[in-house]
Amino acid sequence: MAALRVSCGAAASYRLFLGGRVSFARGQGLWKAAAAKPQRSPGCQILRLRHTTVVTTRKNVAVLRRETYTVDFIKKQIEEFNIGKRHLANMMGEDPETFTQEDIDRAIAYLFPSGLFEKRARPIMKHPEEIFPKQRAIQWGEDGRPFHFLFYTGKQSYYSLMHEAYGKLLDVENRQDQLRAKGLFSEKTKAKDPIGSRWLIKEELEEMLVEKLSDQDYAQFIRLLERLSALPCDAAEEEFVGRFRRSVTIQSKKQLIEPLQYDEKGVAFSTGQGNRKTAKAKVAVYDHGSGRIEVNGVDYLLYFPVTQDRFFFSLLPKL
Amino acid sequence: MAASAVTAVRGWSGLLLGVRSVVLRLPGLTQVRWSRYGPEYQDPQIDKGYYRKPLAALTEEEKYERELRKTQVIKAAPATRTSSVFEDPVISKFTNMMMKGGNKILARSLMTQTLEAVKRKQFEKYHAASPEEQATIERNPYTIFHQALKNCEPVIGLVSILKGGHFYQVPVPLADRRRRFLAMKWMITECREKKHRRMLMPEKLSQELLEAFHNRGPVIKRKHDTHKMAEANRALAHYRWW
Numbered sequence: 001m002a003a004l005r006v007s008c009g010a011a012a013s014y015r016l017f018l019g020g021r022v023s024f025a026r027g028q029g030l031w032k033a034a035a036a037k038p039q040r041s042p043g044c045q046i047l048r049l050r051h052t053t054v055v056t057t058r059k060n061v062a063v064l065r066r067e068t069y070t071v072d073f074i075k076k077q078i079e080e081f082n083i084g085k086r087h088l089a090n091m092m093g094e095d096p097e098t099f100t101q102e103d104i105d106r107a108i109a110y111l112f113p114s115g116l117f118e119k120r121a122r123p124i125m126k127h128p129e130e131i132f133p134k135q136r137a138i139q140w141g142e143d144g145r146p147f148h149f150l151f152y153t154g155k156q157s158y159y160s161l162m163h164e165a166y167g168k169l170l171d172v173e174n175r176q177d178q179l180r181a182k183g184l185f186s187e188k189t190k191a192k193d194p195i196g197s198r199w200l201i202k203e204e205l206e207e208m209l210v211e212k213l214s215d216q217d218y219a220q221f222i223r224l225l226e227r228l229s230a231l232p233c234d235a236a237e238e239e240f241v242g243r244f245r246r247s248v249t250i251q252s253k254k255q256l257i258e259p260l261q262y263d264e265k266g267v268a269f270s271t272g273q274g275n276r277k278t279a280k281a282k283v284a285v286y287d288h289g290s291g292r293i294e295v296n297g298v299d300y301l302l303y304f305p306v307t308q309d310r311f312f313f314s315l316l317p318k319l
Numbered sequence: 320m321a322a323s324a325v326t327a328v329r330g331w332s333g334l335l336l337g338v339r340s341v342v343l344r345l346p347g348l349t350q351v352r353w354s355r356y357g358p359e360y361q362d363p364q365i366d367k368g369y370y371r372k373p374l375a376a377l378t379e380e381e382k383y384e385r386e387l388r389k390t391q392v393i394k395a396a397p398a399t400r401t402s403s404v405f406e407d408p409v410i411s412k413f414t415n416m417m418m419k420g421g422n423k424i425l426a427r428s429l430m431t432q433t434l435e436a437v438k439r440k441q442f443e444k445y446h447a448a449s450p451e452e453q454a455t456i457e458r459n460p461y462t463i464f465h466q467a468l469k470n471c472e473p474v475i476g477l478v479s480i481l482k483g484g485h486f487y488q489v490p491v492p493l494a495d496r497r498r499r500f501l502a503m504k505w506m507i508t509e510c511r512e513k514k515h516r517r518m519l520m521p522e523k524l525s526q527e528l529l530e531a532f533h534n535r536g537p538v539i540k541r542k543h544d545t546h547k548m549a550e551a552n553r554a555l556a557h558y559r560w561w
Contacts, residue, residue: 195386195387195389196390248390249390250389250390251389251390251393252389306424307427308398308427311398311399311401311403312398312401315365315396315402
């Protein structure tokens with residue numbers, strides 16, 4: 001004999017349990033009193049309906065932790081990369097000794113053509129140093145004591161760098177004092193910074209130190225380096241400061257200047273092209289010209305009747 | 320030092336330089352809120368005299384500045400800028416303020432007609448005047464325009480401040496650009512509203528400009544009214560918190 005107890009609930013769902021656990025609902029209105037424990041009479045099972053709500057159970061998802069790559073793992077990757085590079089050079093019929101990264105990129109683009117718009121999603125083969133993020137080795141020994149004396153500052157590389165830079169500054173000042181004492185000191189005003197280089201930016205410094213820095217830390221460090229570079233330095237100090245400078249390109253070098261062309265009459269001319277939205281333009285400028293400007297075969301005054309459209313002609317240099 | 324941290328070329332090696340990202344920049348590089356250019360972009364140098372100056376005539380500072388400019392990225396010049404001798408930033412700004420619905424052609428033509436009308440009126444007066452008076456009559460429409468707008472600029476302005484559920488007109492100092500803007504705005508509003516239906520804008524505007532040049536007329540009166548209101552409300556000056 002099975003005693004079935006049914007009761008309706010607006011949004012309650014029904015579960016049939018045979019001696020199962022009671023699951024508690026979250027919403028107050030949905031929860032009906034759980035049925036009592038099933039009473040087992042000898043010989044028969046009593047089925048009782050328990051009214052519960054659907055409860056999502058927690059899935060066993062592994063906690064996402066930062067992947068730590070051991071030094072051996074990275075070494076193995078580098079070996080595999082080098083061997084792979086040689087195989088690739090062989091496949092492409094090139095000399096494995098003089099196979100550069102650009103050659104690798106070209107080979108991979110040839111062997112694995114990809115139409116993906118996101119360039120970073122395309123297949124790449126780069127040195128493991130560029131692929132795996134730089135990580136710090138364990139900072140303490142087996143006894144739990146840290147190796148670096150500035151470990152407990154939290155930013156040991158940054159503070160040790162500041163310590164080093166300030167030490168160099170004090171050395172330079174000591175040297176100056178000694179020279180002054182001997183009377184050999186000459187007030188040489190240092191020339192302004194040459195424009196070809198700039199200081200490291202904060203992201204580059206963070207990458208170098210493998211540590212997070214704040215804006216104030218970065219600014220402090222650059223101020224210290226500027227102070228150091230303002231004084232007359234030794235070669236060692238110059239080299240130290242040079243480590244934190246990057247070269248800056250002259251923007252005009254990025255423009256491709258094509259060589260002059262000559263037409264059948266021997267007049268030199270040069271062409272160029274440009275575009276803006278869906279408009280495309282091709283220009284040819286001739287030497288020993290009359291100053292006339294023609295657009296699509298029509299004089300520019302007729303093609304651009306609005307004065308403002310002709311403004312940019314005044315920006316052309318008159319050679 | 321120019322190549323110091325505060326003017327460092329800012330760009331992450333992976334990202335495109337020039338596209339604005341949400342990263343907070345260092346002080347020293349000013350950000351404009353809705354400019355598509357990053358703060359490292361410099362304004363273009365349109366003045367031809369800058370480029371025609373011979374190298375020998377440059378000072379050390381100028382030479383350094385030119386070398387620095389070679390390494391900097393420059394914004395594109397806007398279509399309204401030109402290196403012509405006829406370009407006037409005040410006239411351009413006034414034309415833009417007069418423009419309705421993007422009709423720059425109409426606004427420019429109205430501006431040129433206004434200047435022509437001013438010139439014609441002044442020439443008529445010149446030819447009708449005696450030699451002593453002729454020396455005092457200004458005929459250049461550009462100087463008349465500039466002087467008229469300068470005469471219309473208020474010295475102090477009023478700002479509505481909400482305090483205790485009421486709006487009070489509080490006297491407040493104005494920045495130069497705000498003063499210039501108010502002068503132009505009052506001139507244009509006056510000419511649009513207080514004219515006869517059949518009268519054209521150049522005629523009315525030339526009339527108002529000439530009156531403002533001589534420190535009389537409705538725009539000057541509006542400026543004086545603003546000053547009087549500011550003087551009357553000077554007890555409320557402490558409502559200002561900036």
